[in-house]
Amino acid sequence: MSKVSAEMQCHKCEEYGEGSDRVKLHGSRRAALKVVKSDVLTDSAHQFSVLVDSVRDYAIYTLDVNGVITSWNVGAERIKGYSAAEIIGQHFSKFYTEDDCAAGLPMRCLNSAVVNGKHEAQGRRIRKDGTEFWADVVIQPIHEENGILSGFAKITRDITERRKSEERVHRLAHFDQLTGLPNRITSLARLQDMVNGGQAMSVIVADLVGLSPINDTFGRAAGDAMLNRAVARWVGAVSEQHWIGRLASDEFIVVLPGIIDGPELREICKKMISSLDAPVVGDGRQAYLAVNLGIAVHPVHGQSAAELLNNADLAVNQAKARGRNSYAIYKSAFRDLLESRLICETAIERALPDGEFELFYQPQVRLKDRRIIGAEGLLRWRHRERGLLTPDAFLDILEKSPHAHKVGSWVLREACMHAARVRQIGLSKYGVSVNLFDAQLRSGQLVDEVKCALADAKIPGSALHLEITENIILDHSDTIVPELHKLRELGVGLSFDDYGTGYASLSLLKRFPLSQLKIDRSFVQNLCGDQKDAAVVRAIAFLAREFQLQVVAEGIEKSGQHEQLHRLGCQLGQGFLYGKPVAGEELLRLYKDRLGRTSKSTKKIGFLN
Template identity: 35%
Template structure:
């Protein structure tokens, strides 16, 4: 099948192919114009298949000037040259644009007698589209034919055939430019970046294999399609308008920019893509190129990152960002909420000493417990490593906050079994009401944090609701800390020493180092006014280490002055145990000042003892093994259990002054003191009673078997020089007693 491209009498070679097969070339009878060889036309078979599909015709052909022809859909056409001459020489069916359309060859007096019409293959319908080159010359024809006549041939089909013809022309003219095109086409086809080119009306003129694979098309199947095929229907309007503006000479608004859009695959699925557009003008008109990148994986990764931005990665709970969003939404809608902040005691120790696997399992088990005690609408979140939050939506009721807090505290009553580890965790809870206690989420959480700090300072395992006075108290605490930082720099902190007495001998047997602050404006400030502020700040560690070193330095100075040897007791901050370097710091201070381990005693309060883990106990055990004394201070005033006495490497148990004060009038206090003395003796511990102020208290303790005492009856905290004088007097009195005993 051939349309006469050069006029009647043009000779043509032919190439035949079986339906849907690969073209097989037959050499032309003679060459008239230099055109690409068959090997240089890799898309011929796809284009002919596309032309046949467009016209819904079984036969398609590409005929070039010079006699070469590619045929698809018919095994052979006898006497093809005669058929071409008959079609080309007859003006009937010729359209204004040069196309030839013959609806019924039998109705044409010239064509009806042709052997291809009257005999095999009995062609009845024919359409030929000319291939018009850049200079206006005809390079050949794209043709389709059918064995059945047709009454109409749609304008849409004709337009699409014209697009196929333009694609063929571009390929012919580009390949005619030689090796440069070969290299460029090879690069564009082999690159893994999906590339797409369309003409000014949106017809796809090039799609490389990477683009076809990405969008799910068979090789060559995209050629001739309108770009709208890969644009979601909801965006067809803006797309068409943009194309029209470019054809009219406008500059593409997206040219040179990278944007993220949605593309439609062959199966209708939508994928997110990143699109970079460029445009240029050629002799064939405007062309638009696109580099396309499937960003499905990146979108998925971004979604994961967004989820992580609102989710704690270890527990899977919502995080602080999610809490802020929740409170923001509630307050923006004029709603109410209660925010509870839970400070978890023991969680960090489990991570540090048992590993994150155990720590994560502990957190997971704890969250299950807490969730079981919360209403379905409550939000449980993780703010920090050892802080959780609960948001109660739609209520700002103090009573409801109290009830919720009590339910949550009950979750900590029993240890949590993780593998072989029964783990004890504690909690302190602070709460704030929105919008009463904050006009924005950050202020609400800050108010809840202040309430949590108060709950922690009150001993933990309790609940506190925010009060406005807490904010002023916090401001005062921060001001106090600022002044304390200056005091540390100016060396205004000092240690005083309170005697500890052996009732059987009446001699000083030790002392406790007590911190004082000599403020230039206020004078001597007692620890009750500033010690809690230090303990809850970063100053605790530096001041704690200074206390140990200063006590050792002073003890060495007394020793050098000839005063009797005795242990000095130093109180620890919790931060010193958490630091993990207590053993090294104590041993270094002893070595630096030439002291023996027995010259110092470490006092551990019950608050610290509530978190007995190996990370904290190991340095205490090692110090005790080396000869350093370990005292348990304020025992019985909080939540410490008797079993803790077995965990700690103790040498001394101190009975708190609150039990001693009413020992003469309160039988319960007397029983407690007597019981603690018996327990201490049974465990082989030294027991010392604090807060003795009267002779009657001393006599009662002595009758119970208490030997070691401390209190104002024997002296308050004394400055180093005063304590040295007291030691000297005590030493002289003891020497006199020994002399009298020897004389008698």
């Protein structure tokens, strides 16, 4: 016997014994092993059954091959509401909704488990009390040793709270929390889907005007409530197949599928604008809001959502330039204008530190005797490439730039220094007026800046007059009143500029601490030949007299206009008749020259000392 055979025999002897008796013993052991194995399996099955029955977080149950329930654990009872006695023997399809049953979903799930070896899915299921819940389901087929299908094991987990949490996260990511509208991300994705589908449509960007001062004055709650009511009015102005999204705090998108131009588009724009005619109420407050609309049409004005939105933005900027409650349809010229603006904004950034801005001054006279009482400081830009520019060429861009506040502060200081220099040559009552930028009023620093400018120039507050346009007043009607009162306490004069051309109501004359109304040149040009212009001037002069305000008329070019304005009740005036705007140093020389001369011509226009 070989060594390997002997070792194997020895091993067998150790394991099974030797000889005929040992073989019998070996057979007995095999029988004993089978019994032990059977007992272990029985115990394991029992332990597994006990474990499954005790699980409360999962519904674990079995089905026969037809889907009839054959076992039921305590977790199934907790989640679905049925006891084992109530449910065993019934078909598992009773947990599915009527629509799912009608579509054959229960048996499709079982077939999927057989074909794929397992079926996993999420869906709505029904409890015993009829309420729905979200379920995460796993179905595992059970086969006999010979491979024949004998049933299914099914595990169901209630994921309702998880789904609610996911839905909340989804809403936070895709919808505006205040209005419930699609947010910017969702709006752009939805718009891009429509573009990809070749949908012809109009895209409107709606800019809500007047919300910021409401938030500042009445609080965020009132502002939010008014915003929601404004949106609700817009929803009523468009059809059900149209949709609205929120792009930013006061900017919205309105998409009109199937509408590309013409009367229908214009009618919708007019409806959206007129929907804000009545005051908007929120949190016990009410205020007037306005809107500007910019429109881009697919496919004419853009081949992507981003391009359409960008062009609609350009159009809404054009609408803003026309005033409140305006709309504009995109034109390629808008982009050229934007490029020009960007170039201008870049140049403005260097203009102030490089000393390119100047103040020119136009004399103001007392109409009854034509004596000069002061001058208005008018901004000029000595552009290095384009030469001397008047405000028409750059003021709109400057006012919207981040440099407006700095330029306005410079204008204020420069004008005060001019008044100081003129006073030093002997005109002790000489004053200067300048226009304020919106940015100066928003800064909250205006009163302190005026104090510093007056102190540095060593002139009294009465030597300074600040002019405010009606549109700025409307945008800050409540927030700036306290600051204006503080300015009046300093002796500084306050004027409504271009009065009669804007939207300021008569009530503003009562609420604001004004000292002067300034009549726009448009009413002066045809004053002598147009009775309506004369009536407007007469009415403004009457109001001013009743409110104890001075009236200044600008744009006076002819003696007849001077005489007529004086008869109608205007006290002050300015225009080419008395002098063109000139640089400060040049005007100072003219004043010195006139003060030193005694000819007849100097008596025609003298000085108020």
